[in-house]
Amino acid sequence: MMALRLYEEDEHVAAYLQHRVTPRELIDTIMDFMGSKTPNKFDLAVDVGCGNGKGTELLAPFFKQVVGTDISAGQLEMANNKCQNVSYRQSPAEELAFESGQVDLVTAMTAAHWFDRPRFLKEAERVLKPNGCLALLSYTMDMELEYGHATSALNSICKEFYAALLPFRNPCLGSSSSQIYLDMFDSCTYPDKEWNGCHKIYRTVPINSYIGMVETFTSYQKLKRQNAAEAKRLSEDIRNKLLAAMQVSSPETELTMVVKYFYMLARKP
């Protein structure tokens, strides 16, 4: 399978940097699974499909060296490398430029569904040390919103938003991205492994950031490429409906966004 070229347009990359949520709570879960939260305890972590590096940097305290890799030069340009022990390389997930048995942790955050997964999993297996861990995490597109009495009305509006984007979903994702990860989990032969199908992460964000986050989805980006006016109309319509349900006038009004993560963790014997 050819690597997919996504996340390369300037506006998409910038929106991504502004709105995407980083799963800092799940880094603790990964480090617990690895058996230590001691700073700099491990040598090397590789975050594959690292994008702008916001997730990659969360690994910095626990490893002597962290390397983020991504196929998109545009995404990597946004990585601003604040941590001394973090560096970035442009490379495909299916060809990791590391020696065999060198890596303590391979992660892919909201990225592995885009990879040629059999080839990536083979590469991860090759580069991991014995006892090294693989952590693959992502979230479902159907984020929920909470705002007191308006919560149920808001979620009907969200469903309308997602339904409008469904026809633009990349067919290679099938109907459920968590199934893609569950298939990887099931195919993993390591005896020490863990699956969690729904780990909710809560963020207080303005209405505009929720909409901005949905606008970073590849389905929205596809609609925008095909019909920019319709994409804008859809966002406006959803924003207005959310404001009306919340009985507020400012799109900067904050609400709670619930992102439903799922993950697999596995330790190479």
Ligand SMILES: C[S@@+](CC[C@H](N)C(=O)[O-])C[C@H]1O[C@@H](n2cnc3c(N)ncnc32)[C@H](O)[C@@H]1O
């Ligand atoms: C949804 S973004 C996630 C970025 C980041 N990990 C995060 O959590 O914000 C998916 C990333 O995977 C990268 N990607 C897609 N296919 C890839 C491949 N075959 N090899 C390496 N990176 C790839 C994209 O360029 C993009 O930056």
